[in-house]
Amino acid sequence: MGDYRGVNELQDTSPEAPGSPSVGATPDGESAAGEQPVKPVIRAAAAKRANASVIGMIIALALSIGAFLPVVLMNPSPKSDGYRPDINVSAIAQNAAGVAGFTPVAPETGDTFRSNYARWESGSxxxxxxxxxxxxxxxxxFxxxxxxxxxxxxxLLQQTKNAPVTGTRTAGGRDWQLRDTGKGEKSMVLDYRGTTVILTGPASLEEFSALAAAVVTSLERNPAATSSPQAIPAP
Known part of the structure; x- marks a missing residue:
């Protein structure tokens, strides 16, 4: 009998047939380790119920707002103009006249200008x-x-913040010296009836003129300053 071992060896080492699956591969051609996770799918009925719940919450919220909105509109919060100190400029000016040597101005501005302080400074x-x-x-x-x-x-330079003289402005029938820093702050200066009055701030020139006119009226109503200020007695 012939020796068939050579034939068997050839059969064992023959290449795999085309299209035959490799060892360890799945029938679909993918390895078990490389399988993709399956994504869950929400059924149409469940998705519809979820959407209905969200829509219901939105409708309930809208109804709640609609129920409370008329109550809020019928009871608006009170308007507040902030704290307004009750400053009696005229009374404080009269009290200061004894040590000032002149009657300080107390412009009558009605309700247009509101005073937030009035004081006499000794200049120590x-x-x-x-x-x-x-x-x-x-x-x-201000x-x-x-x-x-x-x-x-x-x-004078300190009070006007070293602003240069830029012109004059007539208010109350008097020519006031106008000084402007160029940065929003401006001053109007008047030497009249024995005293010097300086108005300084960021307000508009129209507001400056209105207050300056009231100052001139007060200056002309008061006696001119002639006497020296009284010395404050030592304690």
């Missing part, structure tokens, strides 16, 4: 005693008033 730091009043303007800006009978060039 600057050497210049002053009457000072702060005014809130109709446009919610103008500070300073009056003294001891003005000097250095003090």
């Amino acid at each position: 730091g600057s050497g210049v005693a002053t009457w000072e009043v702060g005014y809130l303007t109709p446009k919610e800006s 103008i500070g008033l300073v009056q003294t009978r001891q003005a000097n060039p250095t003090w």
Whole structure:
């Protein structure tokens, strides 16, 4: 009999037939380790129920807002203009007249300008005693008033923030010196009836002129400053 071992060896080492699956492969041609996870699919009925729940919540929220909105509109929150201190400028000016040596101005501005402070400063730091009043303007800006009978060039530059003279402006029948820093702050200066009055702030020139006219009226109503300020007695 012939030797068939050579034939068997050839059969064992023969290449795999085309199209035959490799060892360890699945019938679909993918390895078991490389299978993709299956994505869950929500059924149409379940998705419809979920959407219905969301729509119901939105409708309920809209109904709640609609129920409370008329109550809120019928009870608006009270309007507040903020704190307005009750400053009697005229009374404080009369009290300061005894030590000032002149009657400080108390412009009558009605309800257009509101004062937020009025005081007499002895000038212990600057050497210049002053009457000072702060005014809130109709446009919610600010103008500070300073009056003294001891003005000097250095003090004047300090009060006007070193602003240069840019012209004059007539108010109350008097020509006021106009100074402007170019950065929003401006000043109007008037030497009249023995005192110097300075108005300073970021307000508009129209508001400056309105307050300046009231200042001139007050200056002309008061006696001119002639006497020296009384010294404050030492304690």
